[in-house]
Amino acid sequence: MTCGEIVPQRENAWLEFVHVDAGYTDDLALEDVSFHIPQGVRVAVVGPNGAGKSTLFKVMARLMPLRKGEILIHDLPLGHHLDCLAYVPQRDEINWRFPATVKDVVLMGRYGKKGWLGKLNKNDIDVATRSMEDMGILPIRDLPISDLSGGQQQRVFLARALAQEPHILLMDEPFNGVDQTTQEKVFEIMDHLRRMCVTALVATHDLTQASTKFDLVILLNRKLIAIGPPSQIMRKDIIRQAFGSSALDLGDLMVVDQCCPE
């Protein structure tokens, strides 16, 4: 089954940004960003620190107000589709001391489909169990989340996002401070999502990963610098536009210094 069979008319512009401005103050975090992404592709969102990668996700998840422009999903403006977007935030945005087990957290992914009082049924449990299995956390499902390692925490949140059965999955820096197993799980999940025609947007500052593991790269530095397949984007002149002086040209090699944000 290809993505086109599900919604034949709208193969393109599954997700579309039209002249989007966003930010809390007049000093905009995102300015005049326009692009469209076909359904079911894997997109790396790349840019220096403070480039507006998180902002891009947060306006989509409506965690931040849209100041100007429009964001269309399935050709409809934000707010017209309840369940189609799952957001995996950076790990430090969660209260990990909350008394809940892995399973409790993953089941929360089903709440959106159930409303305030709807009882979770067998299907919900099955979906949650499958998500935990996919992320390799089924054996630790009864552990309290406060006892988990960083990588395990990340996988719990990925499993919860899977349990939401989203059309678009947003992952904010899922590779930050996690182990190899978790990184591999993330890529496995992205392959899996692709078969399900789920669009995955991943913020990362690993340029090698961006160029090898993704179909599309969005290069961002408050404004959209470039969007396209990695082969077109990963060029010295374009990278330098986004990273400026923190990009160091060593002949054949381009080094981007991300440790010291200016």
Place this chain on the structure above:
Amino acid sequence: MIDFFLAPLQFEFMQRAFLAVGLVCVLCSVVGCFVILRSMAFLGDAIAHSILPGVAVAYLVGGNLTLGALIAAVVVAAGIAFFSRKGALQEDTAIGILFSSALALGIALISTIRSYATDLSHILFGNLLGVKAADLIGISLLGVGILILLFLAYRPLLVITFDPILAATLRLPIALLRTAFLIIIALTIVISLQVIGVALVTAMLVTPAATAYLLTRRFPGMVALSALCGLVSGITGLYASYYLNIASGASVVLSATMIFLLAFFFSPRKGVFRQLIAARRNK
């Protein structure tokens, strides 16, 4: 031995006191689970103190004390939001200013009443032994109402408490739920007024919930255990108050503290002793 437990119950005012303390302690302990996980202990304290001027005004004009208290609580909660909006002040600074001002205003108003000292101490520290049958009905109705409200909003409150980001992506009415929860806290405090008093009610909102937090690993279990801790503190405290002749509100709070200390030191998972033993083993 049985006499020891039954003796206080021969008085009707003690029977009412037991019922009232049980209801209020369970209610506070359940609401308290959300309060401590949302780090709202200080805010709860602030609301408790800020209802004083409302009670005083209602008392002076002969109006309904509960209504007066509620209005004051809502005004102060809105005030905190107003002063801390757009980061003009840190929220805890705004809370600090508003609640001490409200407390001062309350004391100023109450000091105009002739029987000032008794009335003030009843509001500040409760008057459990003076609970009347009508009060008991009021406490039960409001208490059950709050528990039903919590039950209905359990899932969204849980999500907001644990993960505000998921709450936003699920399109939960966050501002509405926050306000609703502030009103729930305010109502809980108002109900607790007569039983524990304004000055000590924060203890019942925080301590049993903290005890349960140390002993459980899942939220539903935490709520159940917190309610149990609250109930046991209330009843133990009332017996202690009867036999040792100490103020009932203080005695209830101290019982809760004792249970908390036991859990803090001896909790199988998070207790201090367990950690000491583990540290020694690892050497």
